[in-house]
Amino acid sequence: MASKNTFSKGNRLLNSLTPADLGLLTPSLEEVSLPLRTNLESPNKPIEHVHFMECGIASVVAIANGTRSEVGLIGCEGMTGHAVLLGAGQSPYAVYIQLEGGSQRIAVADFKTALRNSQSLNDALLKGAHCFSIQTGHTAIANGRADIPQRLARCASYGA
DSSP states (O other), rough: OOOOOOOOOSSSHHHTTTTHHHHHHHGGEEEEEEEETTTTOTTTOOOOEEEEEEEEEEEEEEETTTTTEEEEOOTTTTTTHHHHHHOOOOSSSSEEEEEHHHEEEEEEEHHHEEEEEEHHHHHHHHHHHHHHHHHHHHHHHHHHHHHHHHHHHHHHHHOO
């Protein structure tokens, strides 16, 4: 088994990659600051960058008939751009910064090139996307059944 990398930044997904897989991304990663309300993805618009959050929180929001509902949060454990990873160039969701922070971002073209060059990178990032899909299901349950203090406790755990 290949050894794991210790990335100097704070993204757990990047830190979980092997040195070879991280090496495919590192030359194209750019550190960016993400002020409050920074838009990372717009519904049904081409995604330009994939962000590996280092600090702060990105909110994933579904929009239907003028109603907005948060369906997920992305912090230092994950990445934006799941639609790109899954073979689409756009998402039905809005993704924006809910708690200011920063990320390592990569242009979609460079991200796709890295994925084409490593099945193990693709597999590792797909596992992360799977975890996020589980989170969205639990978020839907919480939104439908939990009271306000329980829902806020879920959000507080991301700030820890």
